[in-house]
Amino acid sequence: MPVASLAKVSVSPAAAGDFTVRAPCIYGKRLVSNRVSFGKLRRRSCIGHCVRSELQTSRVLGSVTDLSLDNSVENGHLPKGVSWAVHKFGGTCVGNSERIKDVADVVVKDDSERKLVVVSAMAKVTDMMYDLIHRAQSRDDSYLSALDAVLEKHRATALDLLDGDELASFLSRLHEDVNNLKAMLRAIYIAGHATESFSDFVVGHGELWSAQMLAAVVRKSGLDCTWMDARDVLVVIPTGSNQVDPDFVESEKRLEKWFSQNSTKIIIATGFIASTPQNIPTTLKRDGSDFSAAIMGALFRSHQLTIWTDVDGVYSADPRKVSEAVILKTLSYQEAWEMSYFGANVLHPRTIIPVMKYDIPIVIRNLFNLSAPGTMICRQIEDEDGYKLDAPVKGFATIDNLALVNVEGTGMAGVPGTASDIFSAVKEVGANVIMISQASSEHSVCFAVP
Numbered sequence: 001m002p003v004a005s006l007a008k009v010s011v012s013p014a015a016a017g018d019f020t021v022r023a024p025c026i027y028g029k030r031l032v033s034n035r036v037s038f039g040k041l042r043r044r045s046c047i048g049h050c051v052r053s054e055l056q057t058s059r060v061l062g063s064v065t066d067l068s069l070d071n072s073v074e075n076g077h078l079p080k081g082v083s084w085a086v087h088k089f090g091g092t093c094v095g096n097s098e099r100i101k102d103v104a105d106v107v108v109k110d111d112s113e114r115k116l117v118v119v120s121a122m123a124k125v126t127d128m129m130y131d132l133i134h135r136a137q138s139r140d141d142s143y144l145s146a147l148d149a150v151l152e153k154h155r156a157t158a159l160d161l162l163d164g165d166e167l168a169s170f171l172s173r174l175h176e177d178v179n180n181l182k183a184m185l186r187a188i189y190i191a192g193h194a195t196e197s198f199s200d201f202v203v204g205h206g207e208l209w210s211a212q213m214l215a216a217v218v219r220k221s222g223l224d225c226t227w228m229d230a231r232d233v234l235v236v237i238p239t240g241s242n243q244v245d246p247d248f249v250e251s252e253k254r255l256e257k258w259f260s261q262n263s264t265k266i267i268i269a270t271g272f273i274a275s276t277p278q279n280i281p282t283t284l285k286r287d288g289s290d291f292s293a294a295i296m297g298a299l300f301r302s303h304q305l306t307i308w309t310d311v312d313g314v315y316s317a318d319p320r321k322v323s324e325a326v327i328l329k330t331l332s333y334q335e336a337w338e339m340s341y342f343g344a345n346v347l348h349p350r351t352i353i354p355v356m357k358y359d360i361p362i363v364i365r366n367l368f369n370l371s372a373p374g375t376m377i378c379r380q381i382e383d384e385d386g387y388k389l390d391a392p393v394k395g396f397a398t399i400d401n402l403a404l405v406n407v408e409g410t411g412m413a414g415v416p417g418t419a420s421d422i423f424s425a426v427k428e429v430g431a432n433v434i435m436i437s438q439a440s441s442e443h444s445v446c447f448a449v450p
Contacts, residue, residue, distance in 0.1 A: 121206025408444030
């Protein structure tokens with residue numbers, strides 16, 4: 001999208017405290033006029049000269065896209081920045097109708113100007129969907145009754161939450177989705193095999209249903225709210241090893257297009273699911289909803305990402321093993337990354353990467369104990385000279401169920417390519433090496449695998 005790096009913006013007095021701003025449209029086709037409160041221009045807007053009341057016009061220097069105007073939503077352009085707050089609710093948080101009401105209450109009471117909420121499937125639903133695929137692949141006719149159980153779980157939840165047109169609309173879509181799933185599972189049953197794209201399409205339905213129900217509950221409170229199928233926006237590239245990398249450039253384009261058709265201040269988005277560049281449904285793999293929320297936070301440049309769970313925050317150690325463990329108030333990105341990598345129940349390490357780029361803090365909070373402040377994960381604090389402040393040990397983490405493999409022999413010393421041969425063999429079996437130690441004599445190599 002061509003964007004002028006320097007724009008002339010004409011500012012003329014209007015009502016007290018208001019100004020009419022005229023600036024070139026970012027598409028370069030026409031002028032747009034927006035009436036805004038001068039005090040509400042975002043702090044990041046670069047103003048070259050103060051506006052004086054006796055002047056009819058002033059020149060304002062800055063990027064056109066950096067001007068966050070009050071009616072940008074109405075014009076269909078996606079406003080980004082601190083006006084957005086991103087929330088993520090896991091399966092436990094939306095496990096039944098009462099908890100979905102609690103989630104909706106949190107969303108409604110959040111006083112952020114704009115909100116994006118990422119939701120997982122209801123508790124255990126993703127496991128139920130994987131079980132459907134397993135039964136169909138095994139040519140077990142019980143996959144039909146198992147699918148009926150999934151249908152009934154969501155139907156009963158909808159009956160508790162919704163009524164009128166909202167209920168009728170959701171149930172209609174639910175039955176349509178289930179009929180499509182029956183056809184796909186039948187194909188898997190006949191073939192005795194499910195491709196990865198088939199499996200990803202099937203298991204992603206739980207998020208679709210929970211997002212629609214939550215959006216409908218929020219609308220019952222009188223707020224404008226739209227649900228988002230993240231497969232229409234989020235594009236990821238498979239990288240092997242059962243992982244994917246987000247394509248931020250393409251995702252930005254699709255998000256702009258989606259928002260131009262769905263301008264709203266509250267969005268309920270599906271976690272876990274996405275699309276490939278070829279528009280094939282895929283997933284962000286296990287624990288992918290946190291990753292989805294982090295990517296969305298980066299796309300919206302939100303001021304904060306809050307991940308709601310069923311614990312009060314990040315503990316200094318596993319409380320099941322260390323009775324003196326306490327909740328940590330803050331962690332740096334690096335500390336959280338290391339703790340999660342070494343087994344602490346914090347976040348998936350990949351979740352931290354997208355938000356680090358824009359210094360978006362992550363707050364871990366407990367939906368079932370709103371009085372607990374939680375743990376904030378942010379950039380490490382620096383002193384006035386820019387030096388990172390040393391911090392004491394924040395916590396301890398352990399990894400269970402590891403195997404240590406020691407390869408040794410006098411014939412290894414001084415022989416080029418020995419390590420390459422060892423770890424090539426490990427790669428072929430799909431094992432992930434998490435620690436390597438080699439003796440200075442090159443006589444032995446020790447490594448740890450899960």
